[in-house]
Structures are given as C-alpha cells and as structure tokens.
Amino acid sequence: MNLTFASITEIADAVKSKKVSAKEVAEHFQNRIESLDGRLNSFSSKNSHAVHEAEALDARIARGEDVGPMAGVPFGIKEMFCTKGLPTTAGSKILENFVPPYDSTVVARLKKAGIVVMGKLNQDEFAMGSSNETSFHGVVRNPWNLDCVPGGSSGGSAAAQAARLVVGTLGTDTGGSIRQPASFCGIVGVKPTYGRVSRYGIIAYASSLDQAGPMVSSVKDAALTMEVISGFDNHDSTTTQRSVPSWSRHLKTDVKGMKIGLMKEYMTGGLHPDVQKTVENSIETLKKMGADIVEVSVPMTEVAVPVYYLVAASEASSNLARYDGVKYGYRADFKNLSAIDLEEFYSKTRGQGFGKEVKRRIMLGTYCLSSGYYDAYYNKAGQVRRLIMNQYLEAFKKCDVILSAVTAAPAFKIGERISDPLTMYLNDIFTTSTNLAGLPGMSVPFGMSQEGLPIGVQLTAGHFEEQKMLDVAYALESASPVKGKNPHVV
Ligand code: GLN
Numbered sequence: 001m002n003l004t005f006a007s008i009t010e011i012a013d014a015v016k017s018k019k020v021s022a023k024e025v026a027e028h029f030q031n032r033i034e035s036l037d038g039r040l041n042s043f044s045s046k047n048s049h050a051v052h053e054a055e056a057l058d059a060r061i062a063r064g065e066d067v068g069p070m071a072g073v074p075f076g077i078k079e080m081f082c083t084k085g086l087p088t089t090a091g092s093k094i095l096e097n098f099v100p101p102y103d104s105t106v107v108a109r110l111k112k113a114g115i116v117v118m119g120k121l122n123q124d125e126f127a128m129g130s131s132n133e134t135s136f137h138g139v140v141r142n143p144w145n146l147d148c149v150p151g152g153s154s155g156g157s158a159a160a161q162a163a164r165l166v167v168g169t170l171g172t173d174t175g176g177s178i179r180q181p182a183s184f185c186g187i188v189g190v191k192p193t194y195g196r197v198s199r200y201g202i203i204a205y206a207s208s209l210d211q212a213g214p215m216v217s218s219v220k221d222a223a224l225t226m227e228v229i230s231g232f233d234n235h236d237s238t239t240t241q242r243s244v245p246s247w248s249r250h251l252k253t254d255v256k257g258m259k260i261g262l263m264k265e266y267m268t269g270g271l272h273p274d275v276q277k278t279v280e281n282s283i284e285t286l287k288k289m290g291a292d293i294v295e296v297s298v299p300m301t302e303v304a305v306p307v308y309y310l311v312a313a314s315e316a317s318s319n320l321a322r323y324d325g326v327k328y329g330y331r332a333d334f335k336n337l338s339a340i341d342l343e344e345f346y347s348k349t350r351g352q353g354f355g356k357e358v359k360r361r362i363m364l365g366t367y368c369l370s371s372g373y374y375d376a377y378y379n380k381a382g383q384v385r386r387l388i389m390n391q392y393l394e395a396f397k398k399c400d401v402i403l404s405a406v407t408a409a410p411a412f413k414i415g416e417r418i419s420d421p422l423t424m425y426l427n428d429i430f431t432t433s434t435n436l437a438g439l440p441g442m443s444v445p446f447g448m449s450q451e452g453l454p455i456g457v458q459l460t461a462g463h464f465e466e467q468k469m470l471d472v473a474y475a476l477e478s479a480s481p482v483k484g485k486n487p488h489v490v
Contacts, residue, residue, distance in 0.1 A: 003028045004164050004490070008073050008221045011167055012114065015072035016061060022072030026054035026116050029074040033118065033165045036489060039146060042160040044079055044137040045087045046119035054116045068114035070228065075115040076166040078157050079123050081107050081212070082201040086117065090203045091125040091135035091153075094323045094330045094353030104201025105236070106170065106212050106229045113228045118166050122156030125355045126320065127177055127205045129153050130427040133418045134357045141414070142185060143487035144453050148411040151181030157215045158185035162454075163489050164217070168225055171215040174205050175308050176406075176431025178213050179443040179458060183406035186445045186454025186482065188473070189215045190222045193464050194438035195240040197226075198233035206315035209308075209435040219444065219474045223248035226466065240464070247467055253475040256290035260472065261399030264297045266430060272409035278447025278455040279405050285479050286403070286472070296395040296402065300388045301433040305425060307388070308432035310368050310381035317365030320358070325349030360421065389437040396462040401472045403459055404430055406443045410453040430458060440466045444473040448482050 001014055003025060014020045030050060037043050047053075060067050082088050082100035089095040103111065111117070124134045132140040132155025140155040142148040143163040150159040154171030158181035161169045171178040173191035182189025190213045197212045204210065214225035224247075231244045262283070271279070287293060324346055325331035332348040334340050354362070368377040395402065407427055417424045434441035440463075443456035457476065461469035477483070 004032070006167065007218060008070060008167055008216070008224050011073045012069060012071045016067065018061065022054035022057040022116060023051055025072050026051045026074055026118070029118055029166055036163055037165060039489065040141050040143055040159045040163060041138050042122055042140050042156040042163070042165065043076065043119045044089065044091070044122045044156065047086055047117050050116055050118050057114065057116065068112060069224070070110065071114035073115050073168060074118045074166045075110060076118055076121045076157060076160045076169045077107060078121050078154050078169070078171050080127055080172045080203045081170060082203070083107050083117060083120065086120055088120065088203070089136065090127070091123045091137060092354065092358065093136045094350070096136065096330055098329055100201070102201060105198035105233045106202070109229050115168070121160055121169060124153035124155065125358050126203070126316070127153040127172055127174055128316070128357050128361055130176070130180055130424055131418065132156065133414065134355055136355065139414055142411050143489040144186065145411070145451070147413055148453065149184070149414050151184035151411060153177040154181050154215060158182055158187060158189070161185070161187045161215050161217060162487055168221060169215045170212060172202060172210055172212050173435065174209045175312060175435050176428045178215055179406050179431050179441055179456070180427060182215055182443040183456030184411040184454065186456070186485070187215055187217055188219055188222045188442065188444055189213065190226060190442040191434065191440060192226060192230060192466060193440045195238050196230045196440070196464070196466070198236040198239050200233055200235035204319040206312040207319065208315060209312060211435070219470055219477050220248055220251060222442070223251055223470050242464060245467060247470055250467060251474045252471055253478045255286060255472055255475045258291045258401070258468070258472065259294050259399040260286050260291050261294055261296035261395060261402040263301070263395070263402055263404055264295055265299060265301050266404040270408060271405055274447065274449040275405050275407070275409060275455055279403070279457060281481065282403060282446045282457045282476055285476060289475055294399050296398050298388065298391040298395050298433065300384065300391050303384060304388060304433035304436060305429055307381045307384045308428065308436060309364070309425060310377050311385060311436070313361045313365035314368045314378050315365070317362045317369060320362055323350065323353060325353070329353065357421070385436045388433055392437045392439060400465070400468045401459050401461050403457060406430060406456045406458040410449040410455050434460050439463060440469055442469055442473055444476050445482050446476055446480050448485065454482065
C-alpha cells in the first residue's frame with residue numbers, strides 16, 4: 001500500500017483490518033515530516049507522542065474495540081485549535097508558551113474518530129493574513145515553488161497537505177483562509193456554513209465570521225472530515241441543531257440539470273489569464289456534463305472587502321483584548337512588578353507580544369468601535385453585510401451553486417506584497433463575501449499556471465447546502481486536468 005497517497009478511508013480500513021498498523025502509518029508520516037518539512041516550515045511544533053498514541057490505538061484494535069471511522073489517520077492541526085498538551089500559539093509570540101488543558105470540540109471529535117495528531121501547523125498570526133508571512137514561527141513555503149507563498153492564513157495546513165506530510169489537516173476560514181491557501185497549493189479546502197462546526201476551543205479572531213473546515217487531498221476526504229467535525233455543540237450557542245448529513249455517502253458526479261451561477265460582478269475580467277482559463281475550463285466541463293449555466297448578480301460584493309475588514313478588525317480588537325499578560329501567555333519582563341502601573345504593564349506586554357499586522361488590525365478595529373465612529377463604521381458595515389446576504393439569497397433562488405475564481409492570480413512570491421497591506425487585502429476579493437453572508441464555500445483544484453502553480457475554482461452554495469457544492473466539486477474533480485499532479489517536493 002502506498003501510504004503517502006492513500007485516502008482517509010484507505011488508511012482507516014487498512015488499520016482496522018490490521019493490514020498495516022497505526023504505528024507504521026504514524027512512523028511513515030513522521031519520517032516524511034522529518035525529511036521534508038525543513039524546506040517548507042509548515043509545522044510549528046510536532047507531537048512527540050504521535051507514534052506512542054498510534055500504538056495505543058493498535059492495542060485497542062487488537063482488543064476488538066471500535067476505534068472510529070478515521071482509525072490511525074495522521075492529521076495536522078492548525079495552530080488556532082486548542083489541543084490538550086500541545087502548544088497552541090495562533091502563530092503569535094503572545095501565546096508562545098500556551099499549552100491548553102483541553103481540546104477544541106473539533107479536535108476532540110476527530111480524536112474520537114481515531115485520528116493521530118502529528119503536530120501543529122504554522123499560520124499567519126491570529127489568522128490575519130493571506131500569505132503566511134506574519135507568523136511568529138516564520139514564513140511557510142509553497143511546495144510547488146519554494147520561492148512562493150502557500151497562501152494564508154492556513155498556509156501551514158495547505159503546504160503540509162500538498163506535500164503529503166499528513167493525510168488530513170484542519171484550517172479556519174474567516175475571510176478566505178481555507179479556500180485561498182487550498183487554491184494556491186492545489187488541495188481541497190471547505191469552509192462550511194456558519195454554525196455548522198463548533199468554534200469552541202478555537203482561538204477567536206472574528207467570531208461572527210470564523211468557521212473551521214477540512215483541508216485535504218480529495219472531495220471525499222473533505223466530506224468525511226466534515227461529517228466528523230460538524231454538528232451541534234453545547235459549548236457553542238451558534239452551532240445549528242440540524243442533523244449532519246452523510247455527505248460522503250451521497251456524493252455524486254451527476255450534475256445534469258443543476259444550475260451553476262456565474263456572478264456578473266466576478267466575471268468582469270482583470271483575472272490572471274491562467275486563472276481565467278481555469279474558470280472557463282471548469283464552466284465548459286460542467287456544461288458538457290449537463291449542468292445549466294445561469295447568470296446571477298450580487299452587486300454589493302463590490303464592497304465586501306472594506307466591509308469585511310471593518311467587521312473583522314472590530315471583532316478582533318475585542319477578542320484580542322484578553323491577551324493582557326495576566327492569566328496566560330507572554331508577559332513582558334518587569335524587574336519589579338509591584339512598582340509598575342497597569343497601563344505600562346499592558347502596553348509593554350502587548351507591544352512586545354503582538355506582531356505588526358495584528359497591531360494594525362487592533363488599532364483599526366478599536367477606532368471603528370469607538371464612540372462617535374461606531375455608527376459610521378461598525379454599524380454601517382453590519383447593515384451592508386445584511387444587504388450582501390439578502391442579495392445572495394436572491395441569487396440562490398436562480399441557481400444551486402455559484403462558481404468563480406478563488407483569487408485573481410496564482411501564488412505570489414514571498415516578500416512581494418507583505419509591505420503593502422492594501423494589495424494584500426485585495427487577495428480576499430472573491431472570498432470574504434461568503435463569510436459575511438455565512439455561506440458554505442470551497443476550493444477545488446482545476447488548473448495550473450504556465451509556471452506550474454496550482455489554481456483552484458471556488459464554489460459557493462446556499463446556507464446548509466453543502467451537498468450541492470460538494471457534488472459539483474466531485475464532478476469537477478473527476479474531470480480535473482490536474483488530477484494526480486503533485487509538487488516536486490513530494
Ligand atoms: N486574509 C484575510 C485576513 O487577513 C482572511 C483571513 C482568514 O480567513 N482568517 O483577514
């Protein structure tokens with residue numbers, strides 16, 4: 001069995017039927033991480049107990065216990081997710097020594113399903129970024145071209161998955177952080193409907209937008225992972241009571257008669273020619289498969305980026321207020337603590353603990369929320385957000401799934417945009433409106449640039465319509481011209 005390219009189900013079945021031990025699987029991927037990650041920097045820390053935990057799983061299998069649908073499947077977890085006993089830094093110095101005493105709901109559910117956590121994955125600091133260049137743990141490199149960014153903020157997840165250092169990874173998506181790096185690294189990334197997946201134990205960036213999801217190598221693996229992590233959670237009152245569908249079992253490539261919406265506002269040109277071609281190819285493919293192409297319009301998406309940055313920064317400024325150096329996390333070095341006034345304590349600790357981009361967002365958000373500006377910025381952004389959602393709801397009366405580019409261009413060079421925040425924020429032009437409207441969205445690999453960089457296609461569906469979106473992705477995947485292509489690093 002070729003473990004490196006095996007799917008989640010293939011690994012789990014082989015482990016459960018004792019064709020291979022969970023220990024062998026864990027060792028195989030541990031060796032890959034050791035020999036390849038030096039070039040990528042996708043792991044921020046490794047789980048030194050991984051092989052031992054795999055052995056414990058083998059022992060349970062030997063005793064005839066039911067170990068779950070993901071028995072022995074090696075996973076990498078983004079730094080945003082609390083993992084009991086493993087560092088959870090959010091890519092920030094301010095949490096450099098933080099080791100949570102509990103698992104986030106998502107991680108607890110995956111563990112119950114049998115995964116083996118191989119380690120934590122690098123990301124932009126507090127998930128703020130589109131290039132994985134703002135991490136306290138350093139830049140992550142794109143396995144397809146080591147001079148390029150892997151995208152962000154879940155850049156470590158995307159790079160590790162594309163290089164097959166693990167069989168599955170988790171990411172978070174507040175404004176595109178699962179879909180954009182998935183596109184840049186040629187993997188499948190899904191952001192579920194807001195409320196589908198519990199946020200309990202995930203470090204909060206912008207709570208009304210944050211959602212966790214799988215970043216994996218196939219649509220089926222994504223559907224399976226979503227089944228494990230989704231569903232109501234007592235610890236998160238925003239999770240839905242709806243039951244979790246068996247997406248993976250219902251997956252079909254038959255898209256005959258399905259209505260694929262092309263958003264007028266997203267089809268205005270300005271795309272990199274290779275991205276344009278990838279989108280056109282995907283439309284042609286779906287047409288040939290019998291899908292109907294219809295035009296839809298969501299005019300307000302034009303302002304999605306500014307609205308997103310107002311909402312996200314405001315919520316971030318409030319969420320990040322908890323990092324004060326008192327209860328946990330980094331504290332500036334004070335010789336004589338009793339002689340320090342509180343303001344100095346906070347400002348020195350936070351001044352040293354947060355990176356530049358995070359400070360920029362905190363200041364922007366604090367400004368938006370301050371009296372006198374609250375109505376003009378935060379409130380107004382909330383109102384426009386509602387309009388964006390209403391327009392989407394109208395659009396989904398005419399189509400099942402909306403298809404578009406994920407980003408205007410493929411992965412860019414490391415260092416190219418980091419000193420220009422506005423250019424960096426424009427990366428999020430096609431992804432943020434999905435979060436503002438609370439809709440599910442995903443990226444599926446469908447093209448390759450002239451330079452050999454992967455390009456994904458974005459699919460968005462109505463609230464809780466993940467099945468439709470996954471089906472279209474499954475159809476595209478089955479006909480993808482880049483199927484089976486892997487980066488050189490592998
Ligand atoms: N690039 C966006 C930002 O910097 C999205 C990040 C995310 O989805 N976490 O906020």
